[in-house]
Amino acid sequence: MRHFLACLTAVLMFSAAPALFAANSGDADIDKRIDELMQKMTLEEKIGQLNQYSSTFDVTGPAPTDGRNQERFQKIRKGLVGSMLNVTGVEATRRAQQLAVENSRLGIPMIFAFDVIHGYQTMFPIPLGEAASWDLEAVELSARVAAVEAAAAGLHWTFAPMVDISRDARWGRVMEGAGEDPYLGSLMAVARVRGFQGANLSADDTIAACAKHFAAYGFAEGGRDYNTVDISEHTLRNVVFPPFQAALDAGVATVMNAFNEIGGTPATASAYLQREVLKGEWGFKGVVVSDWNSIGELVPHGVAADLSQAAQMAMNAGSDVDMEADAYVEHLPKLVKSGAVSEKHIDDAVRRVLALKFHLGLFDDPYRYSDEKREKERIYNQKHLDAARDVARKSIVLLKNQDNMLPLDKTKGVIAVIGALAADKDTPLGSWRGKAVANSAVSLLEGIKAAVGDGVEVRHAPGPPLGKGERSFLKELELNFTDPTGMDEAVAAARGADKVIIAVGEEAFQSGEGRSQVDIGLKGLQMQLLQAVKAVNPNVIVVLMNGRPLVLNWIELNFPAIVETWHLGSQAGHAIADVLFGDYNPSGKLPVSFPRHVGQMPLYYSQKKTGRPGPDPAGMVFWSHYTDAPNSPLYPFGYGLSYTTFGYSKLKLSTKKLDFDEDLTVEVTLKNKGDRAGTEIVQLYVRDLVGSVTRPVKELKGFKKVTLDAGASQKVTFKLNAEALAFYTARGKWEAEPGDFQVFVGPNSRDLLDSRFTLKGK
Numbered sequence: 001m002r003h004f005l006a007c008l009t010a011v012l013m014f015s016a017a018p019a020l021f022a023a024n025s026g027d028a029d030i031d032k033r034i035d036e037l038m039q040k041m042t043l044e045e046k047i048g049q050l051n052q053y054s055s056t057f058d059v060t061g062p063a064p065t066d067g068r069n070q071e072r073f074q075k076i077r078k079g080l081v082g083s084m085l086n087v088t089g090v091e092a093t094r095r096a097q098q099l100a101v102e103n104s105r106l107g108i109p110m111i112f113a114f115d116v117i118h119g120y121q122t123m124f125p126i127p128l129g130e131a132a133s134w135d136l137e138a139v140e141l142s143a144r145v146a147a148v149e150a151a152a153a154g155l156h157w158t159f160a161p162m163v164d165i166s167r168d169a170r171w172g173r174v175m176e177g178a179g180e181d182p183y184l185g186s187l188m189a190v191a192r193v194r195g196f197q198g199a200n201l202s203a204d205d206t207i208a209a210c211a212k213h214f215a216a217y218g219f220a221e222g223g224r225d226y227n228t229v230d231i232s233e234h235t236l237r238n239v240v241f242p243p244f245q246a247a248l249d250a251g252v253a254t255v256m257n258a259f260n261e262i263g264g265t266p267a268t269a270s271a272y273l274q275r276e277v278l279k280g281e282w283g284f285k286g287v288v289v290s291d292w293n294s295i296g297e298l299v300p301h302g303v304a305a306d307l308s309q310a311a312q313m314a315m316n317a318g319s320d321v322d323m324e325a326d327a328y329v330e331h332l333p334k335l336v337k338s339g340a341v342s343e344k345h346i347d348d349a350v351r352r353v354l355a356l357k358f359h360l361g362l363f364d365d366p367y368r369y370s371d372e373k374r375e376k377e378r379i380y381n382q383k384h385l386d387a388a389r390d391v392a393r394k395s396i397v398l399l400k401n402q403d404n405m406l407p408l409d410k411t412k413g414v415i416a417v418i419g420a421l422a423a424d425k426d427t428p429l430g431s432w433r434g435k436a437v438a439n440s441a442v443s444l445l446e447g448i449k450a451a452v453g454d455g456v457e458v459r460h461a462p463g464p465p466l467g468k469g470e471r472s473f474l475k476e477l478e479l480n481f482t483d484p485t486g487m488d489e490a491v492a493a494a495r496g497a498d499k500v501i502i503a504v505g506e507e508a509f510q511s512g513e514g515r516s517q518v519d520i521g522l523k524g525l526q527m528q529l530l531q532a533v534k535a536v537n538p539n540v541i542v543v544l545m546n547g548r549p550l551v552l553n554w555i556e557l558n559f560p561a562i563v564e565t566w567h568l569g570s571q572a573g574h575a576i577a578d579v580l581f582g583d584y585n586p587s588g589k590l591p592v593s594f595p596r597h598v599g600q601m602p603l604y605y606s607q608k609k610t611g612r613p614g615p616d617p618a619g620m621v622f623w624s625h626y627t628d629a630p631n632s633p634l635y636p637f638g639y640g641l642s643y644t645t646f647g648y649s650k651l652k653l654s655t656k657k658l659d660f661d662e663d664l665t666v667e668v669t670l671k672n673k674g675d676r677a678g679t680e681i682v683q684l685y686v687r688d689l690v691g692s693v694t695r696p697v698k699e700l701k702g703f704k705k706v707t708l709d710a711g712a713s714q715k716v717t718f719k720l721n722a723e724a725l726a727f728y729t730a731r732g733k734w735e736a737e738p739g740d741f742q743v744f745v746g747p748n749s750r751d752l753l754d755s756r757f758t759l760k761g762k
């Protein structure tokens with residue numbers, strides 16, 4: 001197995017050694033206890049360990065009816081349910097645990113799982129937003145806090161991090177990942193796994209993590225959720241797999257498979273993905289859980305005639321746990337008896353589940369996470385809210401700041417705060433919000449009011465509502481395209497104000513699972529509001545709240561200041577105000593390219609050159625481009641401004657001819673050219689000029705977050721070596737190829753200094 005961490009150590013110095021999930025290395029004592037236990041288990045009881053049910057609330061798919069619920073309780077009592085999802089809180093998890101432990105023959109405890117994606121109750125920024133911090137410590141801290149709260153609520157396992165690389169902003173789940181780049185995505189995956197799992201899974205403040213969705217779920221055709229994926233091994237290995245491998249190297253306890261098919265085989269039924277690559281090549285010893293009913297979905301996919309065949313295919317392919325399909329518990333016993341499924345596969349899957357239970361400490365005390373006092377103290381406390389505010393401000397990206405319009409004066413003047421999202425206390429909580437209390441976020445308006453002194457008049461008018469009716473994780477949001485109520489009041493508030501802050505973007509449930517869109521512009525009547533406001537006041541700061549890259553051409557052309565705030569979590573309003581009034585100098589950088597048009601999707605900086613990179617020197621049309629828009633994004637990957645400016649100079653390489661086992665030092669001088677301290681994320685990219693297969697025009701290979709006082713300079717260095725230059729070559733190997741490379745250093749993936757070196761043969 002390739003040790004991804006080896007080439008990442010330079011940027012991972014911030015943290016203690018990875019929390020290695022001991023099952024990965026084998027643990028003799030646990031193995032012995034598992035052997036003893038398994039000898040006592042009937043086939044049905046073993047299969048029960050592979051059966052996972054949801055509580056009937058908070059489901060993400062069709063819920064069982066009440067009648068079935070009773071049946072499920074019976075199964076728990078008989079030891080036929082190994083784990084549950086969506087049972088939360090000390091009281092509920094204790095009661096459910098008692099059902100299993102006190103009634104079943106062997107008293108094996110259940111594991112309680114939940115989608116703790118960017119917080120349990122204290123909400124941190126959506127993962128895409130956090131990735132914009134490029135701050136691994138901050139991201140680890142966010143996952144740490146989430147784990148502390150979740151564990152205090154009786155939970156043992158989160159279905160996070162989602163490490164799917166996605167390059168298509170139409171896909172609603174872009175919000176849940178770390179963006180388009182495998183290198184940044186790998187580091188984010190590691191930080192999150194470490195944050196959730198800590199150093200010891202059995203501690204009362206850690207939970208098992210789950211790298212999902214294996215694999216290529218982010219590559220759905222047309223960006224439509226659950227849609228077909230057809231992806232080459234080249235892209236799987238070079239782009240999709242690295243964050244999973246990094247998560248494994250960081251000791252991730254579990255992996256979730258995916259809803260999508262790849263090349264005709266649904267991931268849940270893919271022996272290639274699960275047995276060959278994950279458990280074989282990479283030696284993964286943890287648990288592979290299906291996605292919600294993804295075993296059942298083998299039937300509508302059309303590869304299984306019925307649920308029994310689906311169970312057979314999924315188990316044989318290496319899916320250990322059946323989430324919500326009832327396929328294993330109902331059908332595996334007879335499939336084993338008929339020989340269609342080998343008991344060896346069952347035993348292997350059961351061992352994995354039991355090992356996880358041992359590592360979580362559940363056999364020592366099934367109620368070790370059930371403590372009301374801890375629950376009260378550890379969830380949603382001030383320390384966690386302070387951490388959420390800090391991570392939130394680190395995640396903000398300043399996209400435009402013409403004539404230093406920002407930061408704003410908080411001592412005097414009239415500020416109009418408008419837009420449907422300005423006073424919204426719910427949208428900043430984002431999608432996949434765990435147990436956040438609805439409407440519990442600090443709104444932008446509240447944040448601004450709390451930040452300014454008495455000398456500032458804050459006017460507020462929301463303008464037309466963005467959505468109508470119910471806001472729900474489960475249902476489609478209805479948007480308001482027709483009712484202009486509030487437009488006039490908003491325009492009146494903007495007229496004559498010294499500054500207008502307008503909050504636009506997406507409501508929380510416009511992105512997330514099942515929320516794919518063909519149009520990624522501003523929806524509802526937001527564009528009309530922006531136009532009307534521009535006509536009365538040019539001094540407008542656009543504050544964006546959104547879960548995916550949006551098309552912002554008109555806004556970029558027409559407004560002097562633009563701030564990307566994603567869905568920032570519980571403390572959103574305070575964090576945004578910190579940036580707007582200059583108490584915090586923004587340093588976030590985009591983890592995804594922002595397109596000029598939805599028709600550019602999929603869009604990413606590390607594209608291939610093609611045989612016709614153009615433009616054609618003779619002005620002919622025959623090169624790879626669009627005739628109605630540039631190829632380039634509006635805002636490139638890695639882009640983001642500060643209230644100061646940074647200069648890059650003196651790019652130096654320690655050698656021009658690099659030996660295969662040598663380190664190359666890349667050095668650049670960074671200068672803070674402005675009059676205030678600031679933090680820059682210095683980025684290193686590489687291009688392999690000739691490969692056995694085509695290579696991206698640029699690939700991120702390093703970054704450093706550097707804080708400099710006004711006027712100060714610093715040398716920033718990076719190390720590169722053959723391992724960092726490796727990729728999946730035409731020989732079917734992960735290796736570097738000797739030859740010429742270009743090195744780039746700069747503030748984003750577009751504006752870069754560059755130099756060259758040659759990697760010599762071995």
Ligand code: BGC
Pocket residue numbers: 060085115159212291292513
């Ligand atoms: C999602 C998973 C999630 C699961 C359980 C599914 O619909 O794809 O990411 O973990 O539901 O809630």
